[in-house]
Amino acid sequence: MAYHSGYGAHGSKHRARAAPDSPPLFDDTSGGYSSQPGGYPAPGAEVAFNVNHLLGDPMANVAMAYGSSIASHGKDIVHKELHRFVSVNKLKYFFAVDTAYVAKKLGLLVFPYTHQNWEVQYSRDVPLPPRQDLNAPDLYIPTMAFITYVLLAGMALGIQKRFSPEVLGLCASTALVWVVMEVLALLLGLYLATVRSDLSTFHLLAYSGYKYVGMILSVLTGLVFGSDGYYVALAWTSSALMYFIVRSLRTAVLGPDSVGGPAPRQRVQLYLTLGAAAFQPLIIYWLTFHLVR
Template sequence: MAAAAGAGAYHQQGHGGQGSKHRLRGAGQHFGDPNQLFDDTSASAPPQPGGYSSQGIDMGFHVNTIFSDPMTNVAMAYGSSIATQGKDIVNKEINRFVSINKLKYFFTVDTTYVMKKLALLMFPYMHQNWEVRYSRDVPLTPRYDINAPDLYIPTMAFITYILLAGMALGIQKRFSPEVLGLCASTALVWVIIEVLALLLTLYLVTVQSDLSTFDLLAYSGYKYVGMILTVLSGLLFGSDGYYVTLAWTSCALMYFIVRSLRMKILSTLGSDDMVTHSARNRMRMYVTLATAAFQPLIIYWLTFHLV
């Protein structure tokens, strides 16, 4: 009897335990959404392991630690010094062949200077004073002195000449990249040859003047202005307009070259040389006249095939 009573109590407890479990599950299912597949655990999210914040990891501390490292600072300073030394070496090598400061002098122009200089190149006969002005033994920049040579007008005139040559070849249905490249290279090579020939001639006749390579390049490059006008006249008015403009621009350029180079070459002559008209003085004048007389030939050679 006692054993039967114990067994009955055991079954009642077991049944009651299982029943309590079913009731708990039933209660959970009764209050939850019957369509919900997963339980919502966002309200009771467990803390992140290790005490890290769930908003992300702040890397600012590590970056500051890197840049505050003495070895990093030394490496950055060493790299900056190497870059500075390399820049100085490059500038030094460039200045051996081309002086940047002197080159800037020839491009110091403004609109007023450009307009006056173009008018002077086309109508130089009325100009009286051809001396380059100085300030504390330094020549004034072209912006303040119309007699100072510049490289802005020759550079822009060269580019305009190439574009005009392309247009002229296109009108005549002879345009091709090879022909246009040949025109550009020929025009550039002729100027280089002219400058080198002038430097060699001045050296052989022992002319000591303040003419630099940039000065000769500027005076030689002014012919592109006359070449542009000559080609335009040929395209608009035919061969008659071409030859009339060629004669005008050639005479104007020769007069301009003689007056400009004469002041440059003869600026270092002493009074004895000017009085006696020495052979060296005559040679310098011959160089000036030959340079001026050579300009119309180059203008014709570089423009006649475009008209």
């Protein structure tokens, strides 16, 4: 601020007018408020204030904690109900496979007549996983075979100029429904025959799903060699699958608990095993004959 060195007419010292300050190059926003008239806060300042106020509110913290506990409790209930119907650990057992097991099991399904030992191996009363025991059932091969069958059916229908999404969807759903019906029939038969065994729904689903391997071979042979090749492959794969089913289920259904039991019960259990095996060629034919012409 500049002052004059002299005095005025009345002997008083006069202060000179200060020069106006130059406008600042940048606004000061360190206080969180803009330089707008009236002192209104910046657009983001009110939101930040509300969030900070909410986090600092004890009632809000209690509500958030209560909501988190409800969500955690609901998650536990869902997991508990899921484990009641589908055991994740048991499901992992049926997918514990490797390349060597898959190759050997496919060979066993196509040519099972030279296989000697059909008993499932145990370690400390726990069955060995499929990658360590060739006789253990798995769900990997049935799942991949089902997908391959659907793709092969689409290719066969496309070669014959009969492909459509509706027909392919009907083919896939029919194959899946037949397997589900077969498993339910086996469960009902085991219940009526009062069979006490280690067979579960996953076991029956695995044994029922192995038919897709024979279906794939039959359709492929029919596409390459015509209907005659299809019927030859159908007869071979059906007989091989029947032999495989009988030998695999024989130990499980006619186990040690049935030894010494009533003769009628043993006959019912034997008929159940033979019926499950004899039903395989009918399903294979029903699901593949329309794909080869």
